[in-house]
Amino acid sequence: MYQKYFKRLLDFIFALILIILLLPLMLIIGLVVRINLGSPIIFKQERTGLNEKTFTLNKFRSMTDERDENGELLPNELRMTRFSKIFRSTSLDELPELFNILKGEMSFIGPRPLLTEYLELYNKDQRKRHKVRPGLTSYTAVNGRSTLSWDQRFEMDVWYVENVSFLLDFKILVKTFITVIKRENTTSDRGKFQGTADANKEKSS
DSSP, X not given: OIIIIXXXXXXXXXXXXXXXXXXXXXXXXXXXXXXXXXSOSEEEEEEEOGGGOEEEEEEEOOSOOOBOTTSOBOOGGGSOOHHHHHHHHHTGGGTTHHHHHHTTSOEEESSOOOBGGXXXXXXXXXXXXXXXXXXXXXXXXXXXXXXXXXXXXXXXXXXXXXXXXXXXXHHHHHHHHHHHHHTOSOOOOOOOOOOOHHHHHHHHO
C-alpha cells in the first residue's frame, strides 16, 4: 500500500514544501557557485530511473571545466577546488534534485540514479534496482557508501527494492540527517562500473 499509493504522494507534498522554503537558499547557493566555479551553475546529466527510463538529473555544479591540451576534461580530482570539497561535504549540491522529485522522476528515498551507460552492464538481478524511483538518498548512502564495492552496493539496492516500507524509509531519512550533520560518507569515488562476470555472460549468451 505504501509503495503503490502513498510514497509518491508524500514525495510530491514534501518536495513542494521544501522547494518553497529553500528557494531563497538555493538562489544564494547559485550565486556562490557562479562566483567560485563559473557557469552554468546547474549540472545536468542523463541518468536511469524508474522502469529503466532516462531522465535528466539536476545538481549544483561542484567542479570546474578545466581541460587538457586536447580539450578533454581533466580527471574529477583535478577539477575539485577547496570550495568544491567543502560544498560536496554539506550535500547542498543535491538540492536541485528536489525538482526531479516534484516531477516524479525521483523519490526522497531509493537507489541512487546512475549513468545510463551502465544499463547494459547490469545482470538480471541488478536491474531490479529500477523497479522503484531513484532516490535523493539511499539505503547504501547511510550504510557505508564510500566503503562499498559495486557488487555490495547493487545487492543493497535490490534488498531495498524488495523490502521498501514506510518504516524503512523513515529510518533511512533519519540516518541521512545524521550522516550529513557529521559529514560522513559524503563522497564515493569507486571508479566507473565495468560490469560483472555474470552480466557479461548473460549479454553474450
